[in-house]
Amino acid sequence: MNIEHFRRKLLERKKDLTASSNRLTEEARQSGVAEVEDPIDQVTSAEAKAASFRVAGIESEELEEVEDALRRIDEGTYGKCIDCGRPIEADRLEAVPWTPYCFKDQQKHEQANARAAGDRLL
Ligand SMILES: [Zn+2]
Structure with a gap:
């Protein structure tokens, strides 16, 4: 890299x-x-x-x-995911060089954030 x-x-x-x-x-x-x-x-x-x-x-x-x-x-x-330690996808780093997560963990975090936002609305 x-x-x-x-x-x-x-x-x-x-x-x-x-x-x-x-x-x-x-x-x-x-x-x-x-x-x-x-x-x-x-x-x-x-x-x-x-x-x-x-x-x-x-x-x-x-x-x-x-x-x-x-x-x-x-x-x-x-370049390594701070959650799972696997290398972050190259095209992902190219698009968002400051991302700390691989694609899978990013999705996990987004889902968790969406859930937390939903909880606040209730
Ligand atoms: Zn990861």
Whole structure:
């Protein structure tokens, strides 16, 4: 496996996510400034702010995964599923270089998450 290829991809993704989270923070701050202007703007900017924070939440989770993957490169465990230890499918790593799971374990985790989300709704 060409580790340097994945390290480059991960570092690039990290740069994008960091830049975009800075931008979202700035947007949220600016929409906060607009809130004092009038009540209609207030609603719109509160919604914009909530949306920015939602996106920022998803992106910061992804940033964490990217940083974990870079750490696994340093530790020499990159490319192995953290659940079963088997090598992660090459096309999967190519598409999602920060994934910690093989396809099978990813599905397991997604099902568990869906169940947990369902439980919260009840
Ligand atoms: Zn696995």
